[in-house]
Amino acid sequence: MFGSRGDGGEETVVCIACGDRLPRSDAREYDKQGDRWSRHGKEFEYLCVDCHDDLCHQPRDELEQLATDVEQSVENATSETFARAFQREAADRADADQDRR
Numbered sequence: 183m184f185g186s187r188g189d190g191g192e193e194t195v196v197c198i199a200c201g202d203r204l205p206r207s208d209a210r211e212y213d214k215q216g217d218r219w220s221r222h223g224k225e226f227e228y229l230c231v232d233c234h235d236d237l238c239h240q241p242r243d244e245l246e247q248l249a250t251d252v253e254q255s256v257e258n259a260t261s262e263t264f265a266r267a268f269q270r271e272a273a274d275r276a277d278a279d280q281d282r283r
């Protein structure tokens with residue numbers, strides 16, 4: 183998006199897991215395709231340090247599938263929209279996991 187540079191402050195990003203806004207320099211880059219090296223034409227998601235640590239305890243494959251699913255369901259979403267959809271979907275799946283037990 184052009185012309186949305188803010189007021190000259192530091193660029194901020196939204197943690198997809200908890201929806202917090204934080205300085206980009208404090209965030210962990212999260213590539214839902216698991217391939218950080220082909221950056222062309224891609225947008226990265228971001229996680230705050232807390233969530234990044236939490237999510238690393240979860241099976242990564244499942245998380246990437248989740249993020250990809252969410253992205254497809256919310257095309258052209260803003261970071262905030264994506265974060266909300268991601269949290270909702272993650273909560274749904276957590277519930278489904280518990281039902282299976």
Ligand SMILES: [Zn+2]
Binds near residue numbers: 197198199229234
């Ligand atoms: Zn977070």
